[in-house]
Amino acid sequence: MADRLAPVSDALPAVPPATPGTPARLLLIDGHSMAYRAFFALPVDKFATSAGEPTNAVFGFFSMIANLLRDEQPTHVAVAFDAGRTTFRTEVYEAYKGNRNATPAPFKGQVAVIERVLETMHIPSLTKPQFEADDILATLSVQARAQGMQVLICTGDRDAFQLVNEDVTVLYPVKGVSELARMTPAAVEAKYGLPPERYPDLAALVGESSDNLPGIPGVGPKTAAKWIQQFDGLEGILAAADKVPGKAGESLRENLEQVRLNRQLNALITDLELPLGPEDLAVRPWDRAALHAILEELEFRAIRDRLFAMLPDESGTGPDIVEAAQIDHTVLGAGELGAWLEARAGRPLGIDVRGSGAPANGDAWGIALAGPDGQAASFDLAEILPPDESALAAWLADPAAPKIVHASKEAWHALVGRGLPIAGVVFDTELAAYLCQPDRRAYDLTDLAIGYLHRELGADEAASSGQGALDLELDGTDEGRRAAVRAAAVRDLADVLGGELADRGATDLLENLELPLVDVLARMERTGIAIDSDYLSGLEKSFDAQVQNAAAEAYAVIGREVNLGSPKQLQEVLFDQLGMPKTKRIKTGYTTDAAALTDLFARTQHPFLEHLLAHRDAIRLRQTVEGLLRSVATDGRIHTTFQQTIAATGRLSSVDPNLQNIPIRTEAGRQIRRAFVVGDGYETLLTADYSQIEMRIMAHLSGDEGLIEAFRSGEDLHSYVGSRVFGVPTDEVTPAMRSKIKAMSYGLAYGLSSYGLSQQLSIEVSEAAALMQDYFSRFGGVRDYLTGVVDVARQTGYTATILGRRRYLPDLTSDNRQRRDMAERMALNAPIQGSAADLIKVAMLGVDRELTRRGLGSRLLLQVHDELVLEVAPGERDEVEALVREQMGAAGDAAKDGPLDVPLDVTVGVGGSWHDAAH
DNA sequence: CCTAGTACGTA
């Protein structure tokens, strides 16, 4: 270990805006003027979303802002917009700007988008009724100057030249919006031969065509400038109008009124009352996620990166969009960790673990700890000395020593792989962020630090600058310092996210559900499930033979070999070569999915379709088997990873491999489940399913008496519902009736339409609509609930599960019908699917707790949304079954508003394989 | 090599 070093102040290079001593820099932009310039500078047909929304003005404007932020490094920014077409100027002079053409249709709407973008960048947009943007800019520039600021005004309106002085520069577009002329006093003087304050006098004489202000015929800028010099300004000229010689003088005398009017109108107002002063316009951190989202929405894809790269936020070279991380990073001397930890006993420390979080063979090679005092320490675990390692191990394993981690399940695997088990995790910043924003797809620490702390961690700074090798010290100090910065961010994030959770009523969800579940899931992943690899290999051969056969027969029918896995080539065969009727339209032509092919086969009986479908099935099964074989670890087991922060509804997901979509519906598919077997030293596998969990939740949430009674009666649900809907006794509900009802019941939880139902059941839309009518007439509570849940979500902005897990659905108020409808279906489904997810998570905690408490050797292996798979130790079968039934059945008692109104039935099966344990 | 589109497995 290195000698003890003095604490290093660790300022990462997000350059602070105004170094002390340099004046603040205010950038003011005339929004409408610059957007309009951008609109004409960029081809509208090259800048539009796939929906046809034009974005050329938005892009040009935003691109210009990015350049300005980069080049000018303003400390303060604001954009002013005209409030409307009528202003005090149009009242004085009706024709003011009256020559302007109607706003082009593709421009309309783009200003609103620009304002939204500015909002995400936290750049204020200012308007003032009856005044123009330039009046706002004029007022602010005068105020800012008085406060000692340097001012830049970006506008395409020449009237702003009157504002130019030693502290105020106008940036005037000369070509498009990318090239701006810097109008300083000298530049104005050079161009017009007058100081800036005389410019409006000149404009009054010459006129301003863009404002529809006529000038004096025969008087151009040269003459005007000469007069202004000669008579000491416009007042002098007007006073001496009689003495002005020549034809021009005559012309002047004929237009005195117009000149007076011009001068009155082109004077900018500098004493408006504004809600914000220059001091309120300081550059603030952006809402990076929202900015990213809006660029996504604008489909700026290819240019988005360029845009982001220009932005100071990303490059870290701009204004104080983000703060630099400030910590004291200490490299501790040998044996000092114990005391360092002791000094912070009982205080939660942030942890950063470097290593691999793989479930089967995790490993950790570095760890950093950050205390509440801004101090952090880091270790290279390959070099750590025994006294420090034992202090670290004891502290990590101590459940009473509070820890804060980002992605604690990965850390768990990494540390366990190093022989350093972790306990006492009181906060996981990834889980917390997930509960706050469940629709996000990623929760990178770097992004959370920017979003919640406005702090740049600078993780890849050394590497990306190409100087990494130079900076990196052999003892790992540089890496250690970055780790310490992350650990400090994790610790600080816990404070902010803890508050966010509390605001959302989600603290309980984190502390008593998701966080305890991490440990359960980690152990499930580490345990894995045993695989009969020999059997699986045999299955692969068998499916492979089927693939070859089906392909050969398919080729024989059409007389040539095509790639049966290519929808494009299949379309050629089906619709061109074989001339079959067209299927449902998709983006790339006509669908060749299984439903369409089956339908085509029913109509044409063409043998190619039969072989094609058989090939699809076989290739799919082979692919599944091959994937599983690849995933078998050296211990003969498959270790999936359960992702806890992916599904927006609260479900888990499973990856590497996905064990939540192993086939079960077809016989051939079920064969694959025979490969999942009980491991050595265990007696059997046990599966436990909730039956009709989502319908039970619907019954509970809706409070529908009929549906609740259906579950209490213990009768077959779909037959019970069918008998009520069709008005026949339960035992006279035919299988066809029952399956219609089943499809309908489940469809309702997904926001099914009558059209969708008709497709599903291959019946007329009218018949489907009638079926829904009958259903709702008997189960009105369900209808009321479904309409109510959307209404409430629209009001509150979110849906909630029985444990208060929220899903935010801002699109419920979208102007876009497609998005709105989608959001409505999400709102219908989220409370149901999410509550089911809550319930099985509660059940998992209960099962795991009881297994441990009773000292049983049986263990949880898998969760498949409404099913748990356990490995049962010898002699524990009956006790485990009872325990699982008990815990799963009781999960409903944890609901926020009291126990469920319906029982939770659990079906249990036992067997040597997953297949045989089914029921 | 990466992305979009298609298809399909589960609950």
Add this chain to the structure above:
DNA sequence: CGTACGTACTAGGT
């Protein structure tokens, strides 16, 4: 024109 996922493949860009 029914929710929530993950994976694998082709095709077309790079």
